[in-house]
Amino acid sequence: MASEAVDSPPSLIPQPNGNGDRLTVDKKNQTSLENKLKPIGPKRRPYTEIHSRPLPLEVHPLPVFIPHNPLSFVRIAINLISHSFRPPSSHPTVHRGYFSTETQSIHVTNPQSIVALWEQGFWGSGSLSRTEPQWLEHEKRKRGLGESKTAWEVTQERREARRQFKLERARLERETIEQQLRQEGKLASTEQVPAEQEPVVPVKQTGAFPISDANKTKNEFGPTEDSQEDRQNRQVASSDRDPSSEEIEDQEHLQLTLEEAFFLTYGLGALEISKDEISLSSNYLFRLYSTYSNFPIPENSASHIHNLFRLQEQKYKDTLETSDVLPIAPDNPFLLKYVVYHHFRSLGWVVRDGVKFASDYLLYNRGPVFAHAQFAVMILPSYSHPYWSATPDRKEESKKKEARDWWWLHRVNRIQTQVLKTLVLVYVEVPPPWDEDLESKAFQVNIGNILKKYKVREVVMQRWTPNRNRD
Amino acid sequence: MAPVTEPFPISNVAGRYLLFDVDVISHVRRNHNICGVLIGTIPNLSQQNVFLGIPLQLMPEEARVLVEQGHAYIFDDAQAHMQGFFGMSRKDRLEFLRMMDERGQQRARDVRRKAEERSEKALREKGLLQARTEQKESEALVAEGDPGTDAGGSLFGSTPQLPANRRVADKKLAPHFITPTTSYPPLAPPSQPSTLALPEVPRQYPIYRYMQSKGYFAMPGLRFGCHYSIYPGDPLRFHSHFLTTGLGWDEEFELLDIVGGGRLGTSVKKTYLIGAEEPEKEEGEEGKVRAFSIEWAGM
Numbered sequence A: 001m002a003s004e005a006v007d008s009p010p011s012l013i014p015q016p017n018g019n020g021d022r023l024t025v026d027k028k029n030q031t032s033l034e035n036k037l038k039p040i041g042p043k044r045r046p047y048t049e050i051h052s053r054p055l056p057l058e059v060h061p062l063p064v065f066i067p068h069n070p071l072s073f074v075r076i077a078i079n080l081i082s083h084s085f086r087p088p089s090s091h092p093t094v095h096r097g098y099f100s101t102e103t104q105s106i107h108v109t110n111p112q113s114i115v116a117l118w119e120q121g122f123w124g125s126g127s128l129s130r131t132e133p134q135w136l137e138h139e140k141r142k143r144g145l146g147e148s149k150t151a152w153e154v155t156q157e158r159r160e161a162r163r164q165f166k167l168e169r170a171r172l173e174r175e176t177i178e179q180q181l182r183q184e185g186k187l188a189s190t191e192q193v194p195a196e197q198e199p200v201v202p203v204k205q206t207g208a209f210p211i212s213d214a215n216k217t218k219n220e221f222g223p224t225e226d227s228q229e230d231r232q233n234r235q236v237a238s239s240d241r242d243p244s245s246e247e248i249e250d251q252e253h254l255q256l257t258l259e260e261a262f263f264l265t266y267g268l269g270a271l272e273i274s275k276d277e278i279s280l281s282s283n284y285l286f287r288l289y290s291t292y293s294n295f296p297i298p299e300n301s302a303s304h305i306h307n308l309f310r311l312q313e314q315k316y317k318d319t320l321e322t323s324d325v326l327p328i329a330p331d332n333p334f335l336l337k338y339v340v341y342h343h344f345r346s347l348g349w350v351v352r353d354g355v356k357f358a359s360d361y362l363l364y365n366r367g368p369v370f371a372h373a374q375f376a377v378m379i380l381p382s383y384s385h386p387y388w389s390a391t392p393d394r395k396e397e398s399k400k401k402e403a404r405d406w407w408w409l410h411r412v413n414r415i416q417t418q419v420l421k422t423l424v425l426v427y428v429e430v431p432p433p434w435d436e437d438l439e440s441k442a443f444q445v446n447i448g449n450i451l452k453k454y455k456v457r458e459v460v461m462q463r464w465t466p467n468r469n470r471d
Numbered sequence B: 001m002a003p004v005t006e007p008f009p010i011s012n013v014a015g016r017y018l019l020f021d022v023d024v025i026s027h028v029r030r031n032h033n034i035c036g037v038l039i040g041t042i043p044n045l046s047q048q049n050v051f052l053g054i055p056l057q058l059m060p061e062e063a064r065v066l067v068e069q070g071h072a073y074i075f076d077d078a079q080a081h082m083q084g085f086f087g088m089s090r091k092d093r094l095e096f097l098r099m100m101d102e103r104g105q106q107r108a109r110d111v112r113r114k115a116e117e118r119s120e121k122a123l124r125e126k127g128l129l130q131a132r133t134e135q136k137e138s139e140a141l142v143a144e145g146d147p148g149t150d151a152g153g154s155l156f157g158s159t160p161q162l163p164a165n166r167r168v169a170d171k172k173l174a175p176h177f178i179t180p181t182t183s184y185p186p187l188a189p190p191s192q193p194s195t196l197a198l199p200e201v202p203r204q205y206p207i208y209r210y211m212q213s214k215g216y217f218a219m220p221g222l223r224f225g226c227h228y229s230i231y232p233g234d235p236l237r238f239h240s241h242f243l244t245t246g247l248g249w250d251e252e253f254e255l256l257d258i259v260g261g262g263r264l265g266t267s268v269k270k271t272y273l274i275g276a277e278e279p280e281k282e283e284g285e286e287g288k289v290r291a292f293s294i295e296w297a298g299m
Helices: A027-037 A070-085 A111-119 A135-142 A151-183 A211-221 A258-268 A282-292 A301-313 A333-346 A392-402 A406-418 A447-452 B022-032 B060-068 B077-086 B090-126 B129-142 B148-154 B163-172 B205-213 B255-267
Strands: A095-100 A105-108 A254-256 A271-275 A350-353 A361-364 A375-382 A422-429 A455-461 B008-013 B016-019 B037-040 B053-058 B072-076 B217-220 B228-231 B242-246 B271-277 B289-294
Touching (some): A111 A254, A254 A258, A258 A271, A258 A333, A282 A301, A282 A333, A406 B255, B016 B060, B060 B072, B205 B228, B205 B242, B242 B255
Parallel strands (some): A095 A271
Antiparallel strands (some): B271 B289
């Protein structure tokens, strides 16, 4: 490459490695410099402490039983007895949210809930931030109030550093070519570029761009989400406003996807969705989310479903106006996504939306702040139940829904290879329709039974080239 | 390069559209923005697939464009062979065989001359040649009048001063057997069929035709997960600019495809392009093709 042709120690020239997001500059010098410059501020809590609870629930394990210590047995007994008299709650707080028809997501506005939901299981994302709700902190810093950098700023800095790095690399390449041409006599030597006099390794000497910051981000904050992607270069507009400390109103809320919200409500019971101060049953939510994941959304469906729910509450079953409520299709997008979401969350993965990598979900081992996502999940419906091939029409229809072409597979696979994720194709077995007789069941769904009808198969895809995958 | 007369034939072999003539191949590349893919292996290194040669396989879309614009016509190569060789007259066949024999003889002579040159060179390098020729001359003097020794002597004496010896040896030389590499000297070139058979094309054809008509070159884009990677000029000189996917006019597709295609395209410094053809409004009228390019802004 160009950098090697330049007569300078190649180790000093930044080389993007792997996915091209880390800059390996002479690390020793950088870190020593950092230590000197680092202001002594309040210490950050370590991530393991912040995210010590994997779910927004509280568990009360029994004390450890130590066989040679009889006292431990006593402690266990006390615990058991006290728990039997006054069982401790696993749901100390139930968070509240509401369904927003415009964004088709659940909004959580209570600041405590927002923090708790993010810290305990990485649920949702901030409406004004990239992932973690940090708008307020960022705003404070902008006005000179906050102390520590937000992840968003770190990303900005890293992107700026990367942009500078690229410019520098392009310049070096250009210079090498020019130098070569001059040596070969193809370029008149009078066309001396002023850059020639500059040191060829400006990375360290000029210090023009904050590569040190880019490194620091890695050390301090851990990998931030999607650091492989966008190299956006938006400059943070520094506001000229007076940093006098008028209270900044937090304008940000947490947005939960329908699957996340339903898992929190139905699976964990840690979230309550309410409308007009009435908390809604998961039965109702199931129907609501399913309706809203279709496209196009039937007109006024929310109000229809809501009316239905209200009438049910008031036991006026005779007056139900039912024709406007459609049955839930067995391959409803919400349902397919929820089945997969539930599957992976139950297995302990942190599941987050994968739209930025053009996949359905990303699976994190502990959470996005600890490590990059390991797997990218693509959901594919599978119609292998005999019902779907019973009539030619149905067969054709389901074939069409199942079909993906080779181009699709190559595209998806290539994207995931580029960002060093393993592609998991998740096939969801679609059962025959189960919601046709919704009126006779009075619009009730037994969610547990329905979820049991779905089966999930995982297929891991990986590019394998004999030359590259030789261990 | 010999000039190519249009329309030229495109062989259809087992559903593939092939070009066997180097002149035609460079002609379509220069004048019609069509590259195709070389698929022929080297016969004595058939396992390697790094360097491939003729024939050139055309995508059905490429063949279709050529046929639609009247530059070429498709013919069934297998059928042409059957008809051509079974329908050959006895006189033609004998003439062909005689020609092949002649070529075989010529080939054998060439091979022997090569061998002699080689040995002569080797001998000269070792300084033995002078001695050998002198010795042979003396032998020839002794055995004059005996034609039997001439043949043996000619194996070594390869100098052009001995034409008599060589002519005798020619008769004993076994001819090489030649496998003909083309069928279109013995057979007459296929005639243009009266009805134009258009190749079957996949549904992304309109976008290909559209880009080709704008002067772009297209190569198969499977490795980028798109139908064609589109080059602004000859692919040997340019990087491709677009990753192109053709869709149906009213086809529904997933938005994730756009996210993914855009992401992939932008990360390899290309633009993702999707396009479709408006359905025909009137009979025989070609619909308008519309294309959209998509790029990630923040990468």
